[in-house]
Amino acid sequence: MTSIEQIAATVRRGGRVDRDGALALYAHAPSALLAELADGIRARKHPGRIVTYIIDRNVNYTNICVARCNFCAFYRPVGSTEGYVLGFEEIFRKIDETIELGGGQLLLQGGHNPDLPIEWYEDLFRAVKSRYPSFRLHALSPPEIIHLTRMSRLTVTQVIERLVAAGLDSIPGGGAEILVDRVRKLLNCYGKATADEWLGVMQEAHRAGLRTTATMMYGHVETIAERLEHLFRLRDVQDDMGGFTAFITWSYQPEHTELGGFEATGIEYLRTLAIARIVLDNFDNLQASWVTQGGKVGQLSLAYGANDMGSVMIEENVVRAAGAAYCMDEIEIVRNVENAGFIPKRRNMHYEILGDPIFRERHVPRMLELAVARTDGDVSRPPEIVHYAARSAEEKRLRGHGGKSDDASAQP
Numbered sequence: 240m241t242s243i244e245q246i247a248a249t250v251r252r253g254g255r256v257d258r259d260g261a262l263a264l265y266a267h268a269p270s271a272l273l274a275e276l277a278d279g280i281r282a283r284k285h286p287g288r289i290v291t292y293i294i295d296r297n298v299n300y301t302n303i304c305v306a307r308c309n310f311c312a313f314y315r316p317v318g319s320t321e322g323y324v325l326g327f328e329e330i331f332r333k334i335d336e337t338i339e340l341g342g343g344q345l346l347l348q349g350g351h352n353p354d355l356p357i358e359w360y361e362d363l364f365r366a367v368k369s370r371y372p373s374f375r376l377h378a379l380s381p382p383e384i385i386h387l388t389r390m391s392r393l394t395v396t397q398v399i400e401r402l403v404a405a406g407l408d409s410i411p412g413g414g415a416e417i418l419v420d421r422v423r424k425l426l427n428c429y430g431k432a433t434a435d436e437w438l439g440v441m442q443e444a445h446r447a448g449l450r451t452t453a454t455m456m457y458g459h460v461e462t463i464a465e466r467l468e469h470l471f472r473l474r475d476v477q478d479d480m481g482g483f484t485a486f487i488t489w490s491y492q493p494e495h496t497e498l499g500g501f502e503a504t505g506i507e508y509l510r511t512l513a514i515a516r517i518v519l520d521n522f523d524n525l526q527a528s529w530v531t532q533g534g535k536v537g538q539l540s541l542a543y544g545a546n547d548m549g550s551v552m553i554e555e556n557v558v559r560a561a562g563a564a565y566c567m568d569e570i571e572i573v574r575n576v577e578n579a580g581f582i583p584k585r586r587n588m589h590y591e592i593l594g595d596p597i598f599r600e601r602h603v604p605r606m607l608e609l610a611v612a613r614t615d616g617d618v619s620r621p622p623e624i625v626h627y628a629a630r631s632a633e634e635k636r637l638r639g640h641g642g643k644s645d646d647a648s649a650q651p
């Protein structure tokens with residue numbers, strides 16, 4: 240059997256680990272060794288001690304969802320008094336605030352809402368691009384794309400084509416959880432997308448010329464071998480397509496979820512990050528998940544393989560609903576990066592460097608608290624919603640008749 244030292248020597252030489260090697264490392268290597276190997280790969284890929292981050296805003300356009308994943312504390316069923324859909328004007332206001340903070344992109348994701356057909360997304364994307372031509376839309380994770388294929392009876396390729404024509408720039412890697420169907424069935428997320436379906440959307444996106452990210456939510460019902468299998472499946476797709484810009488992992492947040500349980504520890508996060516850097520040798524960028532781990536573990540991540548601090552968090556709704564959401568504005572991120580001995584640089588979704596911290600170039604307001612999708616208790620309905628065909632019985636009941644508004648042809 241190959242010893243831990245032999246596997247470590249292979250990694251140090253720039254060689255690949257296989258499944259058995261990764262499992263042996265993860266199970267038996269001391270954390271200091273995992274950190275040394277991961278940091279060595281980071282340093283080879285990113286010489287010059289630069290650590291990047293992006294200023295963008297994480298907007299969840301609706302929390303109404305029919306998927307009902309049992310690890311999710313964010314969604315509300317159709318008809319819930321706590322359900323919301325953001326209006327186009329609300330989203331424009333969020334973009335204005337993002338631009339004021341130096342941002343140029345929305346990360347736009349939401350629940351699988353049966354009353355938002357593909358036309359709603361197309362109109363929103365077109366409206367954003369016509370008001371803010373250079374603003375970027377990093378939007379709709381693979382399960383949301385699949386949800387749209389089922390609603391519209393179009394193929395994945397057709398849905399992606401239509402969304403790109405309307406203004407989609409790139410696709411976030413959400414909804415991956417663990418890409419093993421045994422796990423997906425236990426999490427009640429097999430129906431929203433199987434492992435093959437999730438990867439298939441990403442392959443289609445890459446074929447269409449889009450760049451995407453990849454994620455992993457670990458620490459719930461999966462075995463260590465399944466966690467590693469997730470990484471190997473991503474590595475295989477990256478070998479074929481090369482379209483992933485980055486990998487992001489975070490631990491399952493159990494509070495207020497149906498699944499319940501406990502959160503994985505900070506050291507488990509750091510070991511998982513390190514093994515991801517070692518296995519995903521064809522990924523350039525790994526983000527530190529300080530939103531779930533806090534600033535200090537986020538800072539330590541830079542010694543365990545991460546080269547990027549992710550996004551300056553302006554708004555967060557999903558992780559917060561499950562009991563965690565640390566807040567750091569650009570000044571705090573830069574402080575953490577510099578105190579760890581790295582050089583902070585702003586980037587875009589393609590990991591192109593945009594410049595030094597924006598607060599050193601001009602005044603930007605401090606963000607000491609995370610914004611939310613909607614103020615608590617605001618149950619207003621966006622005016623344009625009635626222009627789109629309703630599918631749920633509840634939405635039809637609210638409109639008082641069978642679907643569209645009296646003036647169904649009037650687009651927002």
Ligand code: SF4
Nearest residue numbers: 304306307308311314
């Ligand atoms: S994780 Fe996403 S798809 Fe699953 S229930 Fe929550 S909002 Fe819906």
